Amino acid sequence: MALKLIGTPKSSCTLKVLLTLAEKGISDYRFIDIDLMKGEQKLPGYLAKQPFGVVPILEDGDISLYESRAICRYLAKKYENLGTALIPDLSDLKTMGHFEQWASVEMANFDALARPLQWEVIFKPLAGEPKNEQLIHSLVDTLAQKLDVYDKAILAEQKYMAGNTFSIVDIFYMPLMSYLFRMGFGDMITDRPNVKAWWESEKPTAPPQQQSTSA
Template sequence: MVLKLYGAPRSTCTRRVAVVLREKGVPYELVAVDLGTDAHKTAAFLARQPFGQVPYIEEDDGFELFESRAIARYVALKYAGQGNAVVPDPADLRAYARFEQAASIELSNFDPFASQIVFEKVFKGAKGLGEPDAARVESLTTQLLAKLDAYEVILGKQKYLAGDEVTIADLFHLTYGSMLAPVGINALEDATKRPNVARWWKDITSRPSWLAVKDGA
């Protein structure tokens, strides 16, 4: 048997886990959860993921884990000896601290802005919650661009956010980051304004793991 990934194929968080599974060469079975019919809100699903969100994983021995970033860390550490080393050895305390710093950057300085822009521009209408709040989108975009100015400084000194080796902290940007250009925000690709960010973005979006799951886990 193989690890089971319960989630929606196009879900941002499901694909966040899938890209790491691909990086580590871990076979998995996607157990599709139909968000359109609220399958993630049923009693059976809530018994395994009490927040009613995707994804979660289940291993052969019954071990279950939810929260996409926690799953990614678990997979990266459990399968440290295979695939690409996308998390530093925790025994190398300073390298691991730099990784955690990079992961915190994504969680605090990228995701809150990118995910809410995507919510306003994509998910809000799809869920029948009304029109995008233009003022909110403008404010979020301004804040995101300021954060990316700091990314430009960091990436001017090293290849990736945690150093010169890719980590899951970089990969965590892929799902929401890839949805920005289609809604008119090209800050990640624009080499004229942030060449280091553009170089980094081209690098991580060209990885085989992302190309394999970008259209569905």
């Protein structure tokens, strides 16, 4: 039975999963595109699968998963012998500890700032809500400080976000990094030489064609 992914390509979390599928060369899946602006993720049938009412959901036979990072890890492990290797051998305790450290760094120091920034700049106007300019300014300033640390202390020492090998952790960054350019903050990447070098080294595979239907 083919995989089924429920989400929207407008969602950075859905994009993480699509990029993971692409890196693994998986095209045999069905994509259900739901309309967040219409609240389709809050309908009873959806909430029965994802009680928090957010995207994406992956269905694989009798397995149903939500939370994009968990889905990406699942796919990376299930298809570990296909496409790009995205997770290291986690049987080694030191390797596992470092890998989970770098995955946690993304959540605490990048996603926690870039995601609310995306909401304020991109999605609030789509929902007809006013932007909070003070919050935007604060988020941009704090994110810039965090990216200084990435530039001087992390990517000055290693090529990728979790070491010297491309991994699923790099995928976790890619959608919201791309959104920084769309929001007019691309200089946060291009003005930092090591962050810029990392970004320019990323050549994400375009998500393969798949059967797509509306909810």
